[in-house]
Amino acid sequence: MKLYMSPGACSLSPHIVMRELGLPFELVAVNGHTKITASGADFRAINPKGAVPALQLDDGEVLTEGAAIIQFLADHYAPGRLAPAAGTVERARLNAHLNFIASEFHPAFGVLFNPASLPGAREAAIAALGRKFMLMEAALSDGRPYLLGEDFSLADAYLFVMITWATMMGLDPAPWPRIQDLGRRIGERAAVKAALAAEAEIKAAA
Ligand SMILES: N[C@@H](CCC(=O)N[C@@H](CS)C(=O)NCC(=O)O)C(=O)O
Numbered sequence: 001m002k003l004y005m006s007p008g009a010c011s012l013s014p015h016i017v018m019r020e021l022g023l024p025f026e027l028v029a030v031n032g033h034t035k036i037t038a039s040g041a042d043f044r045a046i047n048p049k050g051a052v053p054a055l056q057l058d059d060g061e062v063l064t065e066g067a068a069i070i071q072f073l074a075d076h077y078a079p080g081r082l083a084p085a086a087g088t089v090e091r092a093r094l095n096a097h098l099n100f101i102a103s104e105f106h107p108a109f110g111v112l113f114n115p116a117s118l119p120g121a122r123e124a125a126i127a128a129l130g131r132k133f134m135l136m137e138a139a140l141s142d143g144r145p146y147l148l149g150e151d152f153s154l155a156d157a158y159l160f161v162m163i164t165w166a167t168m169m170g171l172d173p174a175p176w177p178r179i180q181d182l183g184r185r186i187g188e189r190a191a192v193k194a195a196l197a198a199e200a201e202i203k204a205a206a
Contacts, residue, residue: 010161015027016160016195019191065102082157105162
């Protein structure tokens, strides 16, 4: 299968998940501005929304939306490994984290990524992001190593992207020590190191 991605973008989350699960895959880099892939193809013909990630299965089927893609990967290829079983309270907790990140956390970074954003809007976005990180900090307040408890899950893979963006944007992480620890813990995983190295290589070659 092929993962359409851009280095450092939210497509890092399915990239990490595929490596965590040891799945065979090909990375296809997409230029976020031109929507042209590394091989010169029009990415919009693959995903009309023009956004990474998109996952193309070996039969040609294309899946979009990061949270949906990572749930498919876990449920289809390794049931019970990175996502609790459907219909359980634990799965509802995972879904709550994924939905929160996708619908509230992830879009809140948009203002910071937009060079045209005015200083006031940037300040408001930084404050809003701080509140979201504090909510995640609270979710770790019982000392659990990962968002769902003892084990790394899809929620951690997606939150890790938010943590890397916070670092990239120079947000002050001091109020979120547990999130900082979580970021370090996730960053030490072999699959995550490999994903970051592969994305750095693609970025350097672009
Ligand atoms: N709703 C989508 C949003 C994906 C998204 O925002 N992707 C960004 C990169 S992190 C992107 O490709 N933006 C370019 C665009 O939307 O034109 C998802 O959750 O997968």
